[in-house]
Amino acid sequence: MLKLIVNNLKERKIGLHELNSEELTEALHYAVANQDFALQREIGNHFTHIYDQTDEIPYWFKSEYDDDVTIINFGQRDKVVDWSSVTLEDCLPLTHSKHKPLLNGFKNWLLAVSDPLENGGAVIKTSTVKMRVEKVLSLIDAILLRSAALQLSLYHLSHITCDFWLSLFKAMSENGPINGVYDFTGRTVELVKAHVKSITQEQVNAFASKYPFVIRDIAEDDLTLHLAKQERVKACCWLYSQGYYKYGSSFIATGNGAVLAILLFEGKIASPSLNTPTSTELWLTEKERSTEYRPFNTENSKTSTAEATINTYISMAKLINTNIFKDNASSPSIEATKALSVRKINDLVILKPAGRTQTLHPDVVFKLTRQSFEFVLKFQQDILDA
Structure with a gap:
């Protein structure tokens, strides 16, 4: 009787719903015992419908x-x-x-x-899909930004290896996920240093006279670009000529991240509207300032x-392996992501475990108190009299 049912199912004489x-x-x-994967797939799809969605956009x-x-x-x-x-x-x-694959x-x-096939049959809610x-x-951008090395x-994609992913995730762990991918600081320094030689001393003097704030002394701990004062003035002068301090017809003294993104990444990444820090x-x-005092800096460069x-x-990153089963696309080796894990990254960088947000050191809090x-x-008495 069972064989008759199975044969009828395979010959489409009856359906599973019957x-x-x-x-x-x-x-x-029967399908499991006889390793009949076609029947297993059909029965699985009868309950979950996940295979019905594989070819749908x-x-x-x-x-x-x-x-x-x-x-x-x-x-x-829309995100374009x-x-x-x-x-x-x-x-x-x-x-x-040539690059269609x-x-x-x-x-x-x-x-x-x-x-659903890549997510254990689960249907993920919209907010989670958007985040992922x-x-x-951003990982696609990481590959594109390293196109020469790869x-x-x-x-x-065939030259993507485990070492590539480990190197990328090490940078993301040390500098933060976004900075680890895009290296805003390093690319900004490289950009301005490549153009400061075109700025003359007369331009520097005129610019410093108009904007004397650029020649201020900055404490070592507050430096991120680590440019010499002369380089900093030339960098600002060049960026000014590129429209960095404009937003439409308005003037932005702190700089326009959208303009910097174009200068740094035009033609190099796929992500639109990248939020580039200034x-x-x-x-x-x-x-x-909108407050009476400056905010206290709690950032720690050693925090992972x-x-x-x-x-x-x-x-x-492991979802890239979906291409292994596609005929129309380039694919990395399955070994490239096989060893990727938090434990493997922890061997390179001590990651921050789950817990409360880091607060100020007790010595600082008690001193201020x-x-x-x-x-x-x-x-x-003066306070009460006032």
């Missing part, structure tokens, strides 16, 4: 798969990924026919984020990234 629970159970046991992917521009929307503003704006080291755009590899990686898509886009134009060393005037954060990025009491005791 079987009762006992017959379904027997058919499943998800709701948030608003473009056709083969379009040069991908529009992503999670219910608010213009793949044609990226140029590889062979001076050809990413959308060139690489482009498809990136698209498949993005689509894998919400694919942004992380995959020889992307020649080998596409350095205080390049300010032309003191920033207006949290384990949970790096673990999420590792999970997103003591000074506050001493001030009140010393001037209590």
Whole structure:
């Protein structure tokens, strides 16, 4: 009887919906015992429908798969990924026919984020998909920014190794996930140092006269770019000529991150509207304060990234393996991500465990508390009279 049911299922004479629970159970046991993967897949899909979604474009992917521009929307503003704006080291755009396998590899990686087959059959909520898509886009940018070392134009994704991922996650752990990918500080220094030689001494004098704040002395602990004072003035002068201190027709003394993003990454990354930080060393005037005192700096350069954060990025990196099963895309070796884990990263960098946000050192808190009491005791009568 069981063999008759199985044969009828394979010949499409009956459907799974026509079987009762006992017959379904027997058919499943038969498929497992006989390693009949086609029947296992059909029975699994009967309950979960996950295979029905493998060839569907998800709701948030608003473009056709083969379009040069991908529009992503999670219910608010469109996010436009213009793949044609990226140029590889062979001076050809990413959308060139030669690089079609690489482009498809990136698209498949993005689509894998919400694919139930890649998520244990689970359907992920929109906010989680949005967060993970942004992380995959930043990892795609990390690959594109290292295209010369990976020889992307020649080998596409096949030269991505475990050492590449370990090196990337080490940088992300030490400098924060975003800075680890984009290296804003290092690229800004490299950019301005490449152009300061074009600035004359007369331009420096005129600029310093107009914006004397740029020649201020900055404490060593507050330096991020570590430019000499003369270099800093020349850097500001050059950036001024590039429209760095403008937003439309308005003047922004602290700099426009969007302009800096274009100067640093135009033609190099796929992510649109990258939030690029501006350095205080390049300010032309003191920033207006909305509080009576400056905020106390609690940043610690020795603080690493949290384990949970790096673990999420590792999970997103492993989704690149979806390309191994695709005929239309380039793929790295499965071994490249096989050894990736938080424990492996912890061998290179001590990651911050889950816990409370780091607060000020007790010595600082107690000292400030003591000074506050001493001030009140010393001037209590004046305070009361006021």
